[in-house]
Amino acid sequence: MKNTALLIIDMINDFQFSHGPILAQKCETITNPILQLKKKMKSFGYPIIYVNDHYQLWRSDIDQLITHCTNKYSENIIHKIAPSSDDYIFIKPHYSAFYETPLNSLLGYLKIENLILTGVAGNICILFTANDAHMRNYKLYVPQDCIASNNDQDNIHALKIMETILKANITSSSKIKFN
Secondary structure (H helix, E strand, O other), X not given: OOOEEEEEEOOOOOOOOOOHHHXXXXXXXXXXXXXXXXXXXXXXXXXXXXXXXXXXXOOOOHHHHHHHHOOOOOHHHHHHHOOOOOOEEEEEOOOOOOOOOOHHHHHHHOOOOEEEEEEEOHHHHHHHHHHHHHHOOOEEEOOHHHEEXXXXXXXXXXXXXXXXXXXXXXXXXXXXXXX
């Protein structure tokens, strides 16, 4: 699978909202599969792109964002999933990673055709990003073990929409073939 990028969405998160602590617990289960996928993709030289909420900071300084978001709910997750120095990082003003960000320009520059979406929340930011990616003719992969939502049923429903309507491959991350 050539011309592929990994998007890690909203994993630098403060979880300071209704149901945030529940989502933080669910993020604990998806962090390791995302990291394994990231490691595998880096071994093939594929780009890793973090797209994150700005938390009213409106700064793309990842260190400032990490400092702002780190608390008792997020500390373990952020410590594991923080971007590497060679990863791309964008902030987003709303749900979709495409909306009002330079993401599509970067993907075009990198000649990306396939996107692997990971992160939270599956039923909101991942779903909206998947929709926008589909509208731009990207082939989608949304590994079911790499996304989470506050509510498990909402996550299942979002995956079903992405699979049936947006034609996303929702297999587990370990089954994605890169050759």
